[in-house]
Amino acid sequence: MLEPIIYVMCQCLENSLQSRTEKLKVEHFDLSVLEINQVVSAVNLLDREILRMVTVHLPFEDQVFTADGFIPLIEGQGQQRLNLRIQLHKFSLKISAEVRKLLTFTSQLISITIICKTIDEKCIETTPEAKYLSDGKFVKFSIDHAEDPIEGMTMLTLSDNKFHLNIFEIPSIMRSIAPNLGCRQIQSLRKVSRRIRHCVDYIKPDPHIISCSVFLANYLRVDFEEMMNEKIVARYKGFLEQEAIRVVNDFDLNTRHQKSCMDQLYIGMYEEIWYSKKEDYPELSKIFKGIRDVLISRTSPLKVKRLTLSTRWQCLMMNVLPFLDGESLKSIRIQKAFKKDKEYRIDLDEISKTEQWSKAKELNTDLTVRTSIQDMNILMFERIFITLETMSQEDITYCRKNIPQSLVFKNFSLLIKNCSDFLTALGDLYRIVNNIQYIFWFRIENTPEYLYVNFRQTRPRRLVFSKVHQDDSPFF
Structure with a gap:
């Protein structure tokens, strides 16, 4: 019975606040909600210059929250910093991780307090900076503003002729300049002085990186290309x-x-690393796991259009792909770092289960895939170019039956190292060209399109599935 009451209460409150000619002025706002967006909607209708504390009650045991839910509430706060209190049943490691993400909003928050009935003991070990009050029922995270440039500005006497103030130390000015800065310029500014570095870190400007490339070899290099057509190249003298x-x-x-979407993230191994290092090599794992930790620590997932991984070990890929923004990722490329005839095999059984894989539009790999095509979750891709170790009649039947049902499929090109005689599994043959090319046409029901299938008896064999409009078919 409590759920509908809370829902109606929140709806009525929002309607009432919307009907006001001016925003309601309150210092402390306290609300029980079913979803975090309910308190966000209500708080956005209050006078933020007056508001000092928000208490959010999550009354049900199964209620949890993510940092993403609270970010709109925090970002909307103006000059008046906020004390955020969250009341829930259990303070778990998962909740602790979400709170840590919110603590990065130093300019809008004074503290975050968790009020709970029980606390996971592991949280006490992993959050030594928190204060546990009232027999462990209150967990308070205070934010230190000692390094905050706004705090420093309150102590400056601008009328003092002896004091020289650099305009880049003023947050309001830096905030207006920052959108026009690229990665290289931001890093250059940070090196000018301690105050400017603090100001830049306080504003958190988007570096507008277009491409990031991490090259792993006996010598290491990381390249950042940004919108200003400038490049940062970091070369490392030591070994991996x-x-x-x-x-x-x-x-x-x-x-x-980085808030804007990058065109490409490339992480790859040069030939000497590819040959000599194993997947469990400690330093190689350290880099990939380190990148994973960086991606996890972000307040929002890194947005990348194209991910290129030059590695033959799926376990290393799993440190990167699952932690990117799934809505932005369009293309996944898994490749050799060099063009040689030697064959390398890879399993894709784990990586193909990720959300990012299921939302990408293109897949391309020149490594030989051992995973069955039936287990690769391919039907959400528009285009595929892959090499398969083997393909059975059952695999062909699966493709023939399911690919036409995909709403997004456009073209799948499959190189097949080993396969049985599966021509009969494809269906009725339309045409043979030069005794090596077998062509099939199948009408896709209830659409103006055909499924075009081209099988080439070469080494390796190539099987192509394409969606073709009827006007481009030989039948119209």
Whole structure:
């Protein structure tokens, strides 16, 4: 019975606040909600210059929250910093991780307090900075503003002729300048002085990185290309074993505030690493896991259009792909770092289960895939170019039956290393060209389109599925 009451209460409150000619002025706002967006909607209708504290009650045991839900509430706060209180049943490690993400909003928050009935003991071990009050029922995270440039500005006497103030130390000015800065300019500004560095870090400007490339070899290199057509190239003199941490730190420093969508993220191995290192090699794992930790620590997932991974180990890929923004990712490319005839195999059984994989539109790999095509979740792709180790009659039947049902499919090109005689599984043959090319046409029901299938008896064999409009078919 409580759920409909809370829902109606929140709806009536929002309607009432919307009907006012001026925003309601309150210092402390307290609300029980079913979803975080209910308190966000209500708070946005209050006078933010007066509001000092928001208390959110999550009355049901199964209610949890994510940082993303609270971010709109926090970002809408103006000059008046906010004390945020969240009342729930259990303070778990998962909740602790979400709170940590919110603590990065130093300019809008004073503290975050969790009021709970029970606390996971592991949280006490992993959050030493928190204060546990009232027999452990209150967990308070205070934010230190000692390094905050706004705090520093309150102590400046601008009328003092002896004091020289750099305009880049003023947050309001930096905020207006920052959108026009690229990655290289931001990093250059941070090196000018301690105050400017604090001001830049306070504003958190988007570096507008277009492409990031991490090259793993006996020498290491990380390239950042940005919208100003400038490039940051970080070269490391030491070997992989010596420089792994620096590579991860530089990746973090340059991408942590990236909000716009990057065209490409490339992480690849040069030939010497590809041949000599194993998938469980500690320093190689350290880099990939370090990048994973950087991606996890972000307040929102890194947006990338095209991900290119030059590695033959799925476990390393799983440190990157699942932590990117699934809505932005359009293309996944898994490739060799060099063009040689030697064959390398890869399994895609785990990576093909990720949300990012299911939302991407293109898949391309020149490594030989051991995973059955039936287990690769391919039907959400528009285009595929892959090499398969083997393809059975059952695989052909699966493709023939399911690919035409895909609403997004356009073209699948499959190179097949080993396959049985499966021509009969494809259906009625339309035409043979030069005794090596077998062509099939199938009408896709209830659409003006045909499924065009082209099988080439070459080495390796190539099987192509394409969707063709009837006007471009030989039948119209």
